[in-house]
Amino acid sequence: MSDIIPKHSSLPGNMASEIRMPAPVCLIENTEGQLVVNQEALEILSATKNPLVVVAIVGLYRTGKSYLMNKLAGKNKGFSIGSTVQSHTKGIWMWCMPHPKKPDHTLVLLDTEGLGDVEKGDKKNDTQIFALAILLSSTFVYNTMNKIDQRAMDLLHHVTELSNLLWTVSSPDLDGVEDTTNFANFYPDLVWTLRDFYLDLEIDGQLITADEYLEKSLKLKEGTDKSLQNFNLPRLCIKEFFPIRKCFIFDSPAHWKKFAQLETLRNDELDPDFVQQVAAFCSYIFNRSKTKTLSGGIKVNGPQLSSVPHALFLANNISISSPCEDLKSLVQTCVNAISRGDLPCMENSVVALAQIKNSAAVKKAIAHYDQQMDQKLQLPTETLSELLDLHGACEREAIEIFMKNSFKDVNQKFQKQLETLLEARKDDFCNQNMEASWSRCSALLQAIFGPLENEVTQGIYSKPGGHFLFIQKTEELKARYYQQPRKGMQAEKALQRYLQSKQSTSDTILQTDLALTVKQKVIEEARMKAEAARIEAQRLEAIQRYNQQVMEERQRLHLEQVRRMEMFQEYQLRQQERVLQLRFQEQTVNLNREIEDERRRLHNEIQDLQRNIVSQDDTCILL
Ligand SMILES: Nc1nc2c(ncn2[C@@H]2O[C@H](COP(=O)(O)OP(=O)(O)O)[C@@H](O)[C@H]2O)c(=O)[nH]1
Ligand SMILES: [Mg+2]
Structure with missing residues (x-):
């Protein structure tokens, strides 16, 4: 060494x-x-x-x-x-x-x-x-x-x-390779x-x-x-x-x-x-x-260089488990790949290169599509065409990117692959859109109709006429639900499904309503009769009271009249008495006068007589 x-x-x-x-x-x-x-x-x-x-x-x-x-x-x-x-x-x-x-x-x-x-x-x-x-x-x-x-x-x-x-x-896994x-x-x-x-x-x-x-x-x-x-x-x-x-x-x-x-x-x-x-x-x-240097400016040192595949992964922003793996694994992996005969023969290398480049172009295009959709798509969309329009725009951009990056795409094999992938993504987005719409609508229905359900549980609508009130409230809540934006394409279906699920509740409220209404009618009739009787009794009582009052009044008037008459009679009586008294007095006076006059006359007469007698003395004596 x-x-x-x-x-x-x-x-x-x-x-x-x-x-x-x-x-x-x-x-x-x-x-x-x-x-x-x-x-x-x-x-x-x-x-x-x-x-x-x-x-x-x-x-x-x-x-x-x-x-x-x-x-x-x-x-x-x-x-x-x-x-x-x-x-x-x-x-x-x-x-x-x-x-x-x-x-x-x-x-x-x-x-x-x-x-x-x-x-x-x-x-x-x-x-x-x-x-x-x-x-x-x-x-x-x-x-x-x-x-x-x-x-x-x-x-x-x-x-x-x-x-x-x-x-x-x-590179065992190129799925994460961006480009x-x-x-x-x-x-x-x-x-x-x-x-x-x-x-x-x-x-x-x-x-x-x-x-x-x-x-x-x-x-x-x-x-x-x-x-x-x-x-x-x-x-x-x-x-x-x-x-x-x-x-x-x-x-x-x-x-x-x-x-x-x-x-x-x-x-x-x-x-x-x-x-x-x-x-x-x-x-x-x-x-x-x-x-x-690796991608992102990481400078390679000995241990990293010794990890060629890892360095390459890093170069493509692929995370690796141990960045400090030594050159052994770098060189070793490449040499192993060579020894295993993994490399295609040189004659096929152009084809292989085309495959690599076109696969990369597909990945790049898909990545762009994913990124754009991720950025622009807000699920659920109000309509399907809103989603399809966005998909269409992103699809066009993705295909353009593919075109720019593709290389010898014989028979448009990779373009077709890209289109298939985009189609699958579109279907996936459509499904996601439906799911997102369903969840949003379900959440909305729960939020809007939840209080009504509570009221039902509390028995607020278990009364005669309750069904009408329930229907009325339901219609109000439906209108509120319709006003909510971005419900997506499941809006109607979710509402109908919800209403269907609550149909039995509605039926129960209706039955209760009807049953209570019949009972209520009987009670009402009885109550009405009682009320009528009460009113009649009151009326009679009032009449009686009136009559009584009238009678009392009459009585009072009568008594008053009587009293007045008595007073009058008394007055008259007193008047009469006075008149009588006056007359009596007058008669008495007159009588007395007459008596007096009589007496005088008699007296005079007597006297006359007496004088006559006296004058006739010896004729007769009268007595
Ligand atoms: N013609 C020529 N021969 C050279 C040159 N440089 C080196 N040589 C000679 O070529 C032979 C091979 O050199 P070498 O460096 O071993 O070549 P290698 O096999 O490419 O590494 C040696 O005899 C060198 O002296 C050059 O620039 N021109
Ligand atoms: Mg040499």
């Missing part, structure tokens, strides 16, 4: 975990066509807590990859350089060192076994190593000879697809190195930069015929997978005869242009290479 020298062992935190390796170690060994993870290398990687800048180089064998990586390491020796046609690096080699420009960062150089080694004759392993390098790195150096040609383009394209597939099969095409989150930046570049960098007499040369090589051609599609497809994929791209050209480092001793040559013994180009390359890598 290589020595790990902690640079600042007394310092706390990540500074204490800085690794200096005197020489590279094999991370993934390629022995007899099998990829085996080197546990020692994993442990070294796990020891660093620093953010990692991971630079991996891939390309055909014996194209000076190891030599260039040694330049990055600032060493002449390190990664094994083959001076014969037999490629020296078997698998992926790793060299960790303090980052020359970023304090507290670890630079991890990954050198890969050259592609296309005639001795191995196993292309599958080549591309698997290639794909692993893409997944592990933050800067991916693609090393090719002479110029950018179609073969190099196709190779990069296929391996990029393969790395994508490797990522897919290494599987969001490669930029975890895909490395691409640096294309062109060795022994011999072309003039000019177009139409205009000098161009290496980057412009790369972009020109990746330019799509317009048209739809098959050959153009074959031309465009790898370019499209490369552009999409590697949005950040850089190109470096290198002259031949020295005369070919010196190649065997190249690693021993000093800079002044090399081609000065090459030296300058290497310096520019190293400067770019040191200054511009990003840390291996």
